[in-house]
Amino acid sequence: MASKTKLFKNVIINSLIFVYLSIVGFSLFNYRSHCVFTSPSTLLRLPHLDKSDNGKCRVDLDKLELIKVDIFTAPEFDFILEKNHHVKKGGVSKPVGCSALQKVAIIVPYRDRLHHLKILLNRLHAMLVKQLIEYRIFVIEQSGLDKFNRGKLMNIGYLEALKFGDFDCFVFHDADLLPENDQNLYMCDQHARHLSSAIDEMRYHVMYYNYAGGVIAINRENYQRINGYSNFYWGWGNEDDDLSARIQETGLLITRPPESIGRFKMVRHAKLSRAEHGNELFFGWRGRWPEDGLNDIVGMNYTVLHFSDEPLFTNITVNIGSRPKTMPNHDSTQESLFWFLKFYYP
Ligand code: BGC
Numbered sequence: 328m329a330s331k332t333k334l335f336k337n338v339i340i341n342s343l344i345f346v347y348l349s350i351v352g353f354s355l356f357n358y359r360s361h362c363v364f365t366s367p368s369t370l371l372r373l374p375h376l377d378k379s380d381n382g383k384c385r386v387d388l389d390k391l392e393l394i395k396v397d398i399f400t401a402p403e404f405d406f407i408l409e410k411n412h413h414v415k416k417g418g419v420s421k422p423v424g425c426s427a428l429q430k431v432a433i434i435v436p437y438r439d440r441l442h443h444l445k446i447l448l449n450r451l452h453a454m455l456v457k458q459l460i461e462y463r464i465f466v467i468e469q470s471g472l473d474k475f476n477r478g479k480l481m482n483i484g485y486l487e488a489l490k491f492g493d494f495d496c497f498v499f500h501d502a503d504l505l506p507e508n509d510q511n512l513y514m515c516d517q518h519a520r521h522l523s524s525a526i527d528e529m530r531y532h533v534m535y536y537n538y539a540g541g542v543i544a545i546n547r548e549n550y551q552r553i554n555g556y557s558n559f560y561w562g563w564g565n566e567d568d569d570l571s572a573r574i575q576e577t578g579l580l581i582t583r584p585p586e587s588i589g590r591f592k593m594v595r596h597a598k599l600s601r602a603e604h605g606n607e608l609f610f611g612w613r614g615r616w617p618e619d620g621l622n623d624i625v626g627m628n629y630t631v632l633h634f635s636d637e638p639l640f641t642n643i644t645v646n647i648g649s650r651p652k653t654m655p656n657h658d659s660t661q662e663s664l665f666w667f668l669k670f671y672y673p
């Protein structure tokens with residue numbers, strides 16, 4: 328009798344070990360096929376940058392370091408300007424004495440977060456000058472009281488930025504995230520570079536490997552290929568997951584700086600709860616993808632209400648319309664529950 332119980336115990340334990348190892352193996356395999364950690368130094372040796380080396384800026388990463396960022400005190404604009412003489416009207420800057428490797432547009436979707444914006448601009452201008460980046464900061468402000476549509480604001484930012492210059496790289500940036508490490512180069516590679524690989528609020532890890540929220544840098548060609556963000560997510564949640572799925576299905580990787588470099592602090596604010604149809608919409612992302620994004624004439628409908636070259640940023644205030652009363656129905660292309668769970672696998 329005793330030996331039977333022992334045998335039973337062994338079978339259970341071995342089965343559990345087997346299941347555990349399978350899950351670990353599966354997750355490692357899954358992770359490696361979609362995401363990879365790469366050092367910022369890879370951004371300095373990209374093949375397309377080799378054309379002419381003459382006069383190109385050389386960034387010495389060893390001279391850049393982890394900075395203590397203060398997320399509680401918001402400096403006044405005048406103070407920020409005083410400390411950052413390199414910044415020109417519109418929040419524009421470029422290195423002196425060498426030519427930058429990429430021209431970067433920083434797109435910040437925004438509404439009613441002046442406190443965050445001050446803290447962010449103070450940090451970004453100080454960091455980007457050290458990284459020898461040629462850039463312009465665009466604050467894309469949603470007017471009205473409808474739910475915030477982060478994805479659509481990003482698409483608008485992309486299109487509007489191209490009216491200002493021939494940008495190679497777009498950094499889509501939440502207003503409440505502050506990079507801690509100057510080594511985290513705000514540049515694009517040939518994939519999609521998720522710069523916020525370690526947010527303090529997520530205990531300095533990504534919550535799930537397909538996470539693409541926070542701060543992500545995508546080059547112009549790839550942003551066109553993935554058709555930008557979806558315009559359909561009104562309210563908090565899932566629009567970044569939709570983007571991640573687009574990246575993955577286009578055959579691009581999510582590359583990330585190592586966690587020690589991709590560190591960000593999040594400015595504290597009240598958390599919103601997930602939009603009512605968020606997950607539902609995401610289940611049907613694939614069916615919408617070809618027509619929902621940059622190429623969507625109806626979804627991309629917007630008007631610029633206000634434009635100004637502020638001393639530290641370019642402000643573009645837009646009327647983006649309001650959330651459609653009925654949600655699109657794409658039942659034929661719903662993802663399976665397995666796909667969904669696998670997507671959010673930690
Ligand atoms: C949401 C994302 C969000 C992430 C981290 C997910 O469940 O769908 O939009 O960025 O959680 O908070």
Ligand code: MN
Nearest residue numbers: 501503593596
């Ligand atoms: Mn936030």
